[in-house]
Amino acid sequence: MSNFSLKIQIFLINIFLSAILTASSLVKNGSFEEEQDNKENISGWKTAGSTEGAKVSRCSDTAKSGNFSVLIENNKVNLNKVVNVGISTNEFPSPPALSKINISAWLKAENVRQGQASYHKLRLTVYALDENKNKISHHEIVCTDGSFDWKIFSGTMCVPKGTDLLKVGCWLTNSTGKVWVDDVQVTVSELPPSASKMLRGNFEIDEPVIIPNPWKRIKGEGNIVFKDVAVSFSNLNKDISENVKDFFKSKNISCSMANEKKNESLNIYFIKGATSDTNHNKIKSIFPSLSLKDLGEEGYFLITDEKGDGDKNIYLTANTDRGLFYAFQTLKQIILFDDKNKTYHIPQLQIADKPTLSLRGMVMGIWLRQGKALELIKYCEKYKLNFLYIGGTCLDNKLGGNPKFGTNWRKPFSENEIMQLKSILEEAGKRFIDVPVTFSPRGCPATCYSSDEDIDIIVNKMNSLYKLGFRTLGINFDDLSNSGSEGMSNPKDIELFGNDIGKAHSYFTEEIYKRLAKITGKADFTFYFLPMAYGRFQYMNDKDKNYLEKVSDLNQKIKFIACVNGNDLISGKYNDFIKRKAVIWDNFFAGWERVGAPAFIPPFDGDNRLSDENISGYMILPLPPRSEDASQVSRITAADYLWSPERYNPEASFKRAVLQMLGNRDNIRKLADYIDRAERIALFDFPSGNTRKEKVNIIQAEKDFLNNPDLRQTLKSILPERLLKQELSRIDNNLKDLNMIIEDLQQREFPVYVKRKTGEITIDGKLDEPDWKECTVLDKFINIKTNAQATVQTSGKLMYDDDNVYIAVICHEPDVKNIKAKHTKPDAQVYEDDSLELFLDTRQDKKNYFHIVVNTIGNFYDAKTYHKNWDGNYSIKTKINDDSWVLEMKIPVKQFDIDKIKSGDCWNFNICRDKHTKPEEFSSYSMLIRKAFHYPVRFSTLEFK
DSSP: OOOOOOEEEEEEIIIIHHHHHHHHHHSTTTTSSSSSSSSSSOOEEEEOOOOEEEEEEEEESSSSSSSOEEEEEEEOOOOOOOEEEEEEEOOEEEOOOEEEEEEEEEEEEEEEEEOSTTOSSEEEEEEEOOOOOOOEEEEEEEEEEEEEEEEEEEEEEOOTTOOOOOEEEEESSSSSEEEEEEEEEEEEEEEEOOOHHHHSSSSOOOOOOOSOOEEEEEEEEEEESSSSSEEEOOOOOOOOHHHHHHHHTTTTHHHHEEEGOOTTTTEEEEEESOOHHHHHHHHHHHTTOOOGGTTTTTOOOEEEETTTSOOOOEEEEEEEHHHHHHHHHHHHHOOEETTTTTEEEEEEEEEEEEESSOOEEEEEEEHHTTTTTHHHHHHHHHHOEEEEEEEOGGGGGGTTTOOGTTTGGGSSOOOOHHHHHHHHHHHHHHHOOOEEEEEEEEEOOOOOOOOOOHHHHHHHHEEEEHTTTOOOEEEEEEGGGGGGSSSOOOHHHHHHHHHHHHHHHHHHHHHHHHHHHHHHOOOOOOEEEEEEEEEOGGGOOOHHHHHHHHOOOOOOOOEEEEEEHHHHHHTHHHHHHSSOOOOEEEOOOOOHHHHHSSSSSSOOOOOOTTTTTOOSSEEEEEOTTTTOOOOOHHHHHHHHHOOOOGGHHHHHHHHHHHHHHHHHHHHHHHHHHHOOOOHHTTTTTTOOOOSSHHHHHHHHHHHHHHHHHHHHHHHHSSOOOHHHHHHHHHHHHHHHHHHHHHHHHSSSSSSEEEEESSSSOSSSSOOOOOOHHHHHOOOOEEEEETBBOOOHHHHHHHHHHOSSEEEEEEEEEETTTGGGOOSTTTSOOGGGGGGEEEEEETTTTTSSSSSEEEETOEHHHHHHTTTTTTTOOOEEHHHHEEEEEEEEEEEGGGTOOOOOOOTTTTTEEEEEEEEOSSOEEEEEESSOOSSSSSSSOOOEEEEEE
């Protein structure tokens, strides 16, 4: 277990991350300027794949900066197995889980040629590893080929849960050519989100909360109080009428027609198009510079008016039914219930609102697959989204997407699937939501792009959807490389198109579009195209750009989908290249899906410069229903952005989302207070106590807080169901941890008394002096993974004099013949050997400590917290016996800035063991709870006597 290389745990957020956020990089020697360890090794890096025809070397002929780069060369491909030729960093400590890191490197390539598989190219990759260096996940920054001069490649990654170590690799994977690498960097851009800090902000925002936030609002004095409503529909769309009735029925509010109104009724007028003089004059008096023509197809006015005679009116005015529908969604959000008086009220409020993006949507695929389509539709209704994109692996893969079911896209829809799609279309249509259904042909047998049969299969399935009422359809070629389908294998295709996949995709898509128009008798449908090369335009190689150039000749009515950044769109580079405005597909939240989203995550953050002027629309891939943030702030802030990027403020949007969810600021304060204490309990960040009794009492007080029925009742009263479930689970886990700590405290010495030595101690590993026999024995070591006693035990003893601390440890070992001791150099990774790790927090600040690791041959590694350049001096002797090995050492304390040790001085400490004989086991004297040694808040306490 690489314990120093383990993640510095959350307790070090303020210390560790404050340092690395300002550091140039977490990567050691990313510029390759440090002297090499020897001719073969590059300092801080490992090389791989240097064989006949392949070479990795430090290069002084070409560099992006400084004097050196690394040159990776390969002219021979192994056809029998995957071989990476290149470099990777030594594993380095990961920042805490859920931190965001930036990864970048400058690369130069010469004639890099792809091998057999799609990923057999030049690759820059970051790996997340656990404590035993097993891969948790990896993130590809670039996978490319060809030739190019120095170019920076960069990407971001959210650190997955369970990550202890990171490493970065640059490889030629089963590919040939030359690559130069320089200035590799990994920096931390964002700390893990702290819910309590996020909820502590200033929540003085415009109320009532309306999401999306309206364009213009004027708040008057007081509220309009009512018990029932009378509605004037005036040729209103039937779906809106039903929506209105269903809403008031769900609130138990009596809803009648305007001519049936009762006293104290709230009159709601839906007015479409030209307005009466009275209504027109009222709007003009409030918004003198605006008229209906300024609001477009989806804008609206919401005007409240209470007259002195008790007449209470709301006027919803828009050019279209859709505009009226959005006006009513706003009205729903501002109708509030007064529990004390059993009445409803709305604030005196005047609103003029319109979006700046005409197409605003979400990608539905995984929500449909998990049976949550209607939930997503209702979310789009509430937050004024008008587009739900269906594609990918759903409907038994009848749309394609998953190559494991490669023939399914060729099969017709089942009757049940047709009914499911019809239901989605009807439910979405009631809410003015367009539903594109798109096909992703891929898999085995491979798609034949020149085949009339394959083309007509999709045309006929699209026609069946057209007959159901779908008027938005499309073709997806995204991520073909993931299934090795980015080339052509069919002889007919190769004969017709050569090896030009762009020409093949263009022909295939154009034919589907033309034949569908012919078979339906008209082209009254919208058609989307998601190309194979769809993202990171600034990093595209010539091959991908040639592909885009070919498909850009598609019929101009076909809309292109892309994952490109705002700069490429604002500058016009990308739109000019594809000869039309792109529809954006944004995977902003995808990083949270891979790592597991906490209850509150930072709000959506997009480019404020995007509008109908430079894009054709914007859709966001939401987190899957089973792994999204329990607060659902991610989806809410995304909708706020999509309504109007130019008016969007992420911080204000987050506050609106939280305030809407929790109801009022007092509830936010209550939740913040609870989370603040719960987070501290989870980190064991509470006073230590000077005696066992004090310590137990302190922990018991935390247990009492968590067990208090009033706390659970408060949470139940303010939290939505999913968030409540998560918090109750957190309480149960915290209680379990606290119970373990109390049980452990009652079984151990507290504090551990360290005796002053009375005679001479010879550091020889024999432990035969009388003083050792009189020391307190530190035993019952705990397996840090199971929190149970270690299977193979360890025992330790401590002594001191004025100037030194003496430590003796006996490691029982039934398999001494297989003890691992490969590291012989000072400050090497000796924790990879059978070894002991000593942690000394001499100031008891629970943040900084001295860390000394010694293996069975007496070689050591030391550091001050995470500063590896700190070096100490010690007297060390180890000894291997028949069934154990022993460490004895003397540690001078002056190197800890301590003049003399005095009776009564206290330190925090821990002794940990890395056992690498089979079965491996990692144990600790202190009950750490967390599965890592570097956890000083849980170190034990010693007192010199």
